[in-house]
Amino acid sequence: MTNLVEISNLNFGYGSRLVLKGINLAVPKGSLVAIMGLSGCGKTTLLRLIGGQLRARDGTVTVAGQRLNDMSQGELYALRRRLGMLFQFGALFTDLSVYDNVAFQMREHTQLPESVIRDLTLMKLNAVGLRGVQSLMPSEMSGGMARRVALARATALDPELILYDEPFAGLDPISLGVIGQLIRRLNDALGATSVLVTHDVQESLKIVDYVYFVSEGVIVAQGTPDQIRASTLPFVHQFIWGEADGPMPFHYPARTMSDDLGMREA
Amino acid sequence: MVLEATLRGIRLVGDRTLRIVERIGATVAFLVMTLVHSATSFRRFDLVIREIFFAGVQSLIIILVSGLFVGMVLGLQGHETLQNYGSEQSVGVLVALSLVRELGPVVAALLFASRAGSAITAEIGLMKATEQLSAMEMMAINPIARVVAPRFWGGVISMPLLAMLFSAMGIIGGFLVAVVLIGVDDGAFWSQMQAAVDFRHDIVNGIIKSLVFGVAVSAIATFEGYEAPPTAEGVSGATTRTVVSSSLAILALDLVLTAFMLKGWN
């Protein structure tokens, strides 16, 4: 099986601070791979590198056999037509209705007649359970609804590679399960490949094929969901069971609390 | 001591000047980029029409009302001065020429910058802050072609139309004050105006001015929005900068254009 996404020896930082260090990662064609890790560990950054929004300076990122590092904008746009991305905060177009948001790419990139676009758009909205809100504006929806519309939009053109940034954040338990199943089904029915960034361990372990754990910019563990559940690594254990104490610090590196509060050690 | 302070002063002035020149250069570079990506706007002119509606039609009320008031004031002031020379019939000429040559293009552009220019900046800036522009790029759609260029052309097309409406309303205002209120002879008012206003030198030059102002305001407004830091303060700062820079640009360009038009172009 070939890899649709391949990252090797990637180092990346904003400014001088390295956010990702020595990342090696492969996403086989047709699989659904999760990237998990604490908030701020660099997951969104990793997705942006795969989507070509950020360029790697050190190491290589390959998508569908093409090296992203030094692509021209034309080549990048050609590649992105085969790609769908769900943004962490939805990023719906606020000047367009829900319907027009989902139909946007069909209108921009295809010559389909409006009646076909209408059928496709309603099917996509139906899949996320929101056919009823097609005429609302994004500002008239709750955060969870907006994310489901964004999901419908991301998959509008049946992309080969779908990147999901936190598809589960802000969803109620019922939508959570439905959306999880939908992501799996989209992957299998479309023959797509998916990369899922999340910190929802329980839900994603149910649907994914493979998991990478990132901590402080380094891949610290990886494996199939069964391997991960059975893992004895203290790190993985802490993450899965949500324990505050363990190898992963809950606090961003800082001075001691007593220093910050100006207290003197007695 | 004194020398040091002077040197510091000079350096500060030099620094500021450099930064202003840099900013102007960046705006012009952005304008060129917008022009390069304008094909979409003309292939799908409905995108531009939508922006003409937002920028033009929504500035209509303020332009019409201001034009009327400015014309009335011109009528009053003109009559007051001209009657000293016994030529109060020429008030129509004075009103028409001031409006068509100067006040129409300039005041309409200033109003347009604060009403529509600021709105364009805020809209593009917010689209950037909420990742809508990134989302568009990920869909392989160039935001400069799809978002910036239609707004730019919408502004450029609206501007001369608004300036003409401003002048027309102003002439009506002058007529109301001078003829209806004060009792200047109706026939003299119009016939002198008709004889004195030259199509090429007054009307066409006025249109050229407002076209140039339209380009300047639209370029500044779209540039500031596109380059705004993606935060609330960033967008509000950019909105203010649009109004300030546009107003200065309009007044400076007006001086240059007027000088050229009076001296002839060669």
Ligand SMILES: Nc1ncnc2c1ncn2[C@@H]1O[C@H](COP(=O)(O)OP(=O)(O)OP(=O)(O)O)[C@@H](O)[C@H]1O
């Ligand atoms: N545009 C930026 N400029 C500078 N630093 C950034 C920028 N974006 C992110 N960072 C930093 O990079 C690190 C990783 O950010 P990233 O958004 O990738 O985290 P994440 O894993 O997606 O977190 P979350 O789960 O909270 O979304 C953070 O420490 C953040 O401070």
Ligand SMILES: [Mg+2]
């Ligand atoms: Mg993130």
